[in-house]
Amino acid sequence: MTASTPSVALPRYDRSKVTPGIVHIGLGNFHRAHMAVYLDDLMNMGLAMDWGILGAGVRPADAAMRKALLAQDCLSTVIELDPAGKTARRVGAMVGFIEVAPDNGPLIAAMSRPEIRIVSLTVTEGGYFVSAETGSFDASAPAIVADGKTPDRPATAFGAIVAALRARRAAGMAPFTVMSCDNLPGNGHLTRAAVTGTARLSDPELADWIDAHVAFPNGMVDRITPATGPREREMAASFGLPTDDFPVTCEPFRQWVLEDHFPSGRPPLEKVGVTFTDAVHAYETMKLRILNGGHAIIAYPGGLLDIDYVHQAMGEPLISAFLDKVEREEIIPYVPPVPGTDLGAYYSLIRERFSNPEVADTEHRLCFDGSNRQPKFILPSLRDALAAGGSIEGLALECALWCRYCHGTKDNGAVTPPNDPNWDQLTSLARAARQDPLVWLGLTELYGEIGQDPRLREAFSRHLNRLWQVGTAEVLHAYLASGQR
Incomplete structure (x- = not known):
């Protein structure tokens, strides 16, 4: 090092x-920049060893991932992208990586060990087998049906958790707590439904025993963590670190809100x-609607205008003003109060975070998986605005922008690469x-009853037609120039 x-x-x-x-399932960037960092901080204080x-x-x-992390003694490189100056750390809270096997035998054995008191997960929003139509656990999903037929050789995380809890019960051992760290409303409830x-x-x-004896605390997690690519690997190398194929970059901000329901203990x-807090739902609603909903609002116009990075989208006055207008008129008014939090100040912080050029988060990442994200991040605000008789112009435009994006071409004619698990259908x-905008609102598994609402149908159709006639920039201009309808 020089x-x-x-x-x-x-x-x-x-x-x-x-x-x-702790056994943690899903060693993606977010976990290593979030939960692992919190534990590393505790260990640096001489706690939670x-x-x-x-x-x-x-x-x-x-x-x-297992091979790469074992090669570096399970140390993760985490680089915080503060505009005032980047900082890097090696996070050492992980002490091993369980062998990955088709029947999950090694994982089940590890979770059956008495010293394991928490099993945590980051398996993505789409990994909980939730029916988009009913909003509840889908026991008919092929992978779940297969685990039901071969419970001793499960292929899913939930099947493996069930097998380990069965083993612990048979041994007279206390169950572990199951803690979701995924970005989902009621993530503890969803995890309970998936396991039971x-x-x-x-x-x-x-x-029935699991439902009665196993804790599934709800939690809200937040930290913007871009995907790793050549830029991030070069950044790690600039710190003089050994070769690391999976370094993590992240914004300086982080937040974690949890229910204190850990019968077998937890770190301090x-x-x-x-x-x-018992008010996790309030924090969660605030974050999912204002931050994640905000991501969707800037994602699709940015994608259509062929903008690469989130901070560049925030630097485009049309998109920045679009975000402001929709948030202030159609989202924030329907967010319930959050203990000790000023929603206006929270939104100002969100704008600052989105505008951080060092993060270099991509519009492509924000546009990904709209079929799973729209029902969680946009449609609840739209549903509340319709029920209250308030403006829905901006949210209807966001829906139209998503539809236009899924057409597969940008405003300049460039092809949009597939960017959703259901891309072909979309x-x-x-x-x-x-030709017929209302075909899109016929996605009942997404829009449900609001797809039939006359106000939404009129506004969505008008916006989508105009997007095709005059393009994204002109439609945004017209929306920003209009008063509330």
Whole structure:
């Protein structure tokens, strides 16, 4: 390392003294920039040394992450992208990575160990087998049905959790707490439904025992963490670090709000800024609607205008003003109060975070998986605005922009690469909607009853037709120039 090479913060504790207390399934960037960092902070204070993380995965692709992290002693490079100056640290809270196997045998064995008191997950918003039509757990999903038929050789995370809880119960051992760290409303409730629903297919009595004895705390998590690519690897190298194929970059901001429901114990996370409260739902609603909804609002116009990065979209006056108008008139008025939080100040912080050029988050990432994200981040605000008789012009325009994006071409004619698990279906519908916009609102599994609302149908159709006639920029101009309708 030369004199000009910036320093890297290393763990200040003896990692050989850290013992596992948590199995975490899903070792993506977010987990390593969020939960692992909180635990690393505790360990740097000489605390929580018996709460080390054992990493785990249930997909074949997770084996590549396991190989890479084991090669660097499970240390993760985390680079905070503060506009005032980047900082890097090596996070040492993970003490091992469980072998990835098709039957999840090694994972089940690890979760069955008595010292494991928490099993946590980041398996993405779409990984909970929730029916888009009913909003509840879909026990008919093929992977869940398969786990019900072969409960001793499960392929899903939930099937593996059920198998481990069965083993612990048989051994007379206390169950672990199951903690979702995914960005979902009521993530604890959804996780409970997935675990008990999977168990019920093979062992209804076990399902009842899980429902009665296992804790599933709800939580809200927040930190913008871009995908890793060449830029991020080069950034890690600039700190003089050894080769790291999976460095993590993130914004300086982070937040974690949790229900304090951990019967088998937990780390003292309140000492490093985690908020424990019974009002998780209020924080969650605020974040999902204002931040994640805001991401959707800037994503699709940016994608259509061929803008690469989120901070560039925020620098485009039309998109920035579009975000302001929709947030202030159609989203924030319907967000319930949050303890000790000024919603206007929270939104100002969101704008600042979106505008951080160092993060270099991409519009393509924000546009991804609209079929899972729109029902969670946009439609609840739209539903509330319709019920209150308020303006829906901006939210209807956001829906039209998403439809136009899914057509597969940008305003300049460039092709939009597939960007949704249901891309083929969405593209087909978006192309049909060019002639008949109401075809899109016929996606009842997404829009449900509001797809039949006359106000939404009129506004959506008008906006989509205009997007095709005059393009995204002109439609945004007209919306911003209009008063409330």
